[in-house]
Amino acid sequence: MNSINKDYFMKYLKNELTDDETRQLVAWLRENKENQEFLFSLKDSYLYLNYEKDKKEADTKHEWKLFSERVGLSKKTVSSGKHFSLKYIWTSAAVILLCIVGGWTAGMIYAGLDVPRGLVTLETEIGQQAKTILPDGTAVLLNACSKLTYSLEGWNDTRDVRLEGEAIFDVVHKKDQPFYVHTRNYNVRVLGTNFNVMAYGNDPEGVVTLKHGKVEIGVAGSNKNTFLQPGESFVYDNQTGTYQVEQRSLKHVYAWEHKEIIFEGHTLEEKKEELSRHFGYKFEIAPELQKMSYKATLRDESLNEFLAALDSITPQMSYCIDVNRKIVKVKKLNYGED
Known part of the structure; x- marks a missing residue:
């Protein structure tokens, strides 16, 4: 695809091209069918993604004909084209x-x-x-x-x-x-x-x-x-x-497709990266707790709900959430702490 000012594409979609810009775009479209297919498929996607109800395939021949008539081109310049679908x-x-x-x-x-x-x-x-x-x-x-x-x-x-x-x-x-x-x-x-x-x-x-x-x-x-x-x-x-x-x-591999995290004898250390992507907090697991395994399935629980449930089944565990630094620290409970 030969070079053209990319701003022209958005201007075309918004019907804001000047006469000179229109002439340049027409010359670019005349170069080959690929250029026509590219532009008119963009138009189709642009309309769809701006909540248009008519989700049809871009008909290059029809779109080129409309464009040609709009800018006053001879009908002889109309390309035969082909249907081109840019999936949404x-x-x-x-x-x-x-x-x-x-x-x-x-x-x-x-x-x-x-x-x-x-x-x-x-x-x-x-x-x-x-x-x-x-x-x-x-x-x-x-x-x-x-x-x-x-x-x-x-x-x-x-x-x-x-x-x-x-x-x-x-x-x-x-x-x-x-x-x-x-x-x-x-x-x-x-x-x-x-x-x-x-x-x-x-x-x-x-x-x-x-x-x-x-x-x-x-x-x-x-x-x-x-x-x-x-x-x-x-x-x-x-x-x-x-x-x-x-x-x-x-x-287990496809669990994320259903927005689940499955613990099937897994440790927090093994799942910490997955938990971080899910909750948006970095997990730091104390060495004493890194080998402790769990059997559970995490679905729609919030971070606080997940940690509270974890705390209830792990008596020797405590945790601290650093909201500013986005860190969850899971550590061994010191019984002298409040």
């Missing part, structure tokens, strides 16, 4: 507004589009999840503190996304077009399947778990790829760079 971004909490000139925040969930590169970014914060449908129809559920990035340009040739954090992918099968998920330490290649990728930079391990289908995982610096069968997990040690295949409970 949506979240479980609120509609994301798509920002054509860089992105803005809606409900603390960020979605942006870098027009010159056609780069789409979806990012969640603490305690949030977001859902999106990619251009090929693949569904993605993004966990808290995660970031998904992909490019619209060339999507019909290669389906590539980059993930920081955790997400569940339900990939549309395309025989001759693999789907790739790129993380910091490894890449996942699939044709059509459902799997979970956990790739938080501050966690001790990264994990790819396959629910159904088949995936292939390649690690940087290794010439041997790993293939997973349903129910298997690829576990990458972020400290040593080693990895192995394990059997892990799908119920």
